[in-house]
Amino acid sequence: MTDGTRERFVPCGNDRFGFQERGGVKRHSLLQAIVPRVKVRMSPSIKIIGCAVMLDEMRSFLPPGADVQVFGMSRHARPKQLKLDLQEAVSDADGTYDVILLGYGLCSNAVVGLRACHSRLVIPKRHDCIGVLLSSHEAYAAEMHTEPAFFLTRGYIRGYREDLSGPADEFDRVAAHHGTERAEAIVGKMMRPYTRLVYLQTSESNDAEADRQYAFEMAARFQLRYEERPGSPELLRQMANGQWGREFVVVEPGDEVTLERFLN
């Protein structure tokens, strides 16, 4: 983990974006120190760094002018590398943007330890994208503590199609190298813990029916009971709109994302 610790900067008496209002004009103390005569624009500058699964749900309500950086879904399989990659992306954006919105939850622990010295970090206070899209802790707990489920969203499906990283792709890959019998044993073991496939439907799109069909066929192929649940990108919409209540981990410049912020 790269230690990006720099001199801590904590503005005082500022609004949640670090602005002070003086004489009817909003000023940012850091920027004022650099260019004291410039009147800073009202809206904070925003960088969004997120997983394709989350950002796929945010397309219709991205903040105007926000810069977006997308990380592929398959990076979650290597969480330690993902942590390094996220810190690099945060460090690159640090100070250039007032706020960095992270399209992740706790996500395999990849966000813990992230730090920006000059920008605020905002992360949904959820274990993962399923937790974000189910919108409430209660709904998430209800799903995760009943029958084991293999979840799909349209972002997952898109990622599997692009990366060829879905269970069916793994089966084909193993079969090609080691034979069908081996593929059945290995991918069978991968899917064995699950009794159902839950397709989390968030919003209608041109591909909705094709996505549903993909999910249905995967369930049939791996003998999982097919279920659908309504999902919602509302938490992501709140994040994009700056409505950062207690459902978010908000990390001030210079502070570090900690595990306790998610689990306590």
Added chain:
Amino acid sequence: MSTLDEIKNALAELNEDEALKLVSSALAAKLAAFEILKACQEGMAEVGRRFECQDYFVSDLMMSGEIFKQISAVLEPELKAGGTQSAGKIVLGTVKGDIHDIGKDIVVNMLKSANFEVIDLGVDVPPEKFIVALRETGATVLGMSGLLTLAFDSMKTTVQALQTAGLREKVKIMVGGGPVDGNVCRFVGADDWGADAQHAVRLAKGWLQPIHP
């Protein structure tokens, strides 16, 4: 290239038939079983490295585990014939709320091949089951695995349960799994964490065999 290097490469390349054939040839040539095992462990480490570099997928990790398991079964009689007694007992399982066992099973095979007696409790293991197993077996090392971040609270609860049961001071606890790192180890109250299966074996050796080659 030596036979041991060939074994390492065959495993790293996931060439099942070649790896098994080379192991049989090595044993026939009277190469020491523990040296063959060490070559296989190096092969597994290479598989892990290729996975981290995104050259390999999850199914490749699992395939390597299957090959290693077969090789371990071939080596086991030779390793036992060496006269070595059990390296010690370890209770291991995936904690409550988590049903994943791919990584755990690789660790179990690696520990068994290193001559540890492993009491594998499976998945979704509640704290009480860990405690019963520790008491019944007298094991002094506990390994907890988890792939989901939901597992962190379960790991912490299990450690607290050991404390309440008066076992915490008698048992060394390691945690492992994809999302586990030093922060998680501190959060749950474990003694250490294993970055991979080989690391888990080193931790176990350090705790159960303080003076070992």
